Amino acid sequence: MAINLTPKRALILFLTIVVFLAAQAVWWIMFIARLTDEKVDMARELGASAEFVQHVEAEEFARQIMVGLEGTTFLLIYLVGVWLIYRSLVRAEELKFHQQNFLMAVTHELKTPLASLKLYIDALKSPKISDEKKATVFPRMTGDLLRLEKLVENVLDAGRFERSGYKLRPEEFNLTAMIEKSLDLINNVPHKFPLELETDLKPDMIFYGDRVAFGQAIDSILENSMKYHDQDSIKLSVKLTERKSLPVIEITDNGIGLAKKDTQNIFERFYRVGDEMTRSASGTGLGLFLCREIVKAHKGEVIATSEGLGKGSTFIITFKRRLNGEKNSSGRG
Numbered sequence: 310m311a312i313n314l315t316p317k318r319a320l321i322l323f324l325t326i327v328v329f330l331a332a333q334a335v336w337w338i339m340f341i342a343r344l345t346d347e348k349v350d351m352a353r354e355l356g357a358s359a360e361f362v363q364h365v366e367a368e369e370f371a372r373q374i375m376v377g378l379e380g381t382t383f384l385l386i387y388l389v390g391v392w393l394i395y396r397s398l399v400r401a402e403e404l405k406f407h408q409q410n411f412l413m414a415v416t417h418e419l420k421t422p423l424a425s426l427k428l429y430i431d432a433l434k435s436p437k438i439s440d441e442k443k444a445t446v447f448p449r450m451t452g453d454l455l456r457l458e459k460l461v462e463n464v465l466d467a468g469r470f471e472r473s474g475y476k477l478r479p480e481e482f483n484l485t486a487m488i489e490k491s492l493d494l495i496n497n498v499p500h501k502f503p504l505e506l507e508t509d510l511k512p513d514m515i516f517y518g519d520r521v522a523f524g525q526a527i528d529s530i531l532e533n534s535m536k537y538h539d540q541d542s543i544k545l546s547v548k549l550t551e552r553k554s555l556p557v558i559e560i561t562d563n564g565i566g567l568a569k570k571d572t573q574n575i576f577e578r579f580y581r582v583g584d585e586m587t588r589s590a591s592g593t594g595l596g597l598f599l600c601r602e603i604v605k606a607h608k609g610e611v612i613a614t615s616e617g618l619g620k621g622s623t624f625i626i627t628f629k630r631r632l633n634g635e636k637n638s639s640g641r642g
Contacts, residue, residue: 326391345369422453477519479632484516491527503542510549517632518607526603529596530624534562558626567615567622576601
């Protein structure tokens, strides 16, 4: 029979074990102390000399110290083991929760474009709709198909990262031009709110890495900044600078911001802020996970910072060293 051990129940079980072990330790200390007193009293009753009584007291005291140290050591080892088990249980429950959220998100992400495609196909079959209106359907169908394709690719990429890591196909490419292309794409897409884009890009910066994978990492951050906002306009600032001949990318938005705990958790697989039943923004919780793994595969690091909820977020990508096989400096011009 399976036991539903929630984090709260796991914590209660852990604290119960700690209290029980502490009570056992106190009982053993009192028991040994009582035995020592009984031995000393017995020696006195049998008429032992004061020197012998002192010897018995010293010997029993030394034995108490030895037993106490050994008991404390084993108790600490036992508590560490119980703590690790408790943390594993909590982590397993958290992963289970995020996986459930992921399944609900994927179901929603699949259902929406599939429903749209069905309506478009019905429209194309209808003789009541003019050819001009039918012609406007095809770009929308293409957009839904691209959305489905991207969802499937993200799921497959996440599986590859978990199994054996991402195998890069590095080459030299113009990082500045790649970022400008990504910004042009989001700038040309219709938005519900006005987009104010500010850029400060070092010109013609050459980077050695996987062009497709790194572009996917940048797009994931940009899409995240575009989706999670609650202002009348979307303000996006993108900077590309250089530090020790390696690129530094900063993407800042005026979105909903992040709580302190979410600045780390947001890059975990399946993790999304809030609950899937109340969240309005689309997504599966894989985009930023893939971003982190791709940047890590390039010997880099991506972090998220925020001054708090409602104060926007900043994503910073830095690199510790160049990829093996790079021939030239990552920056030119």
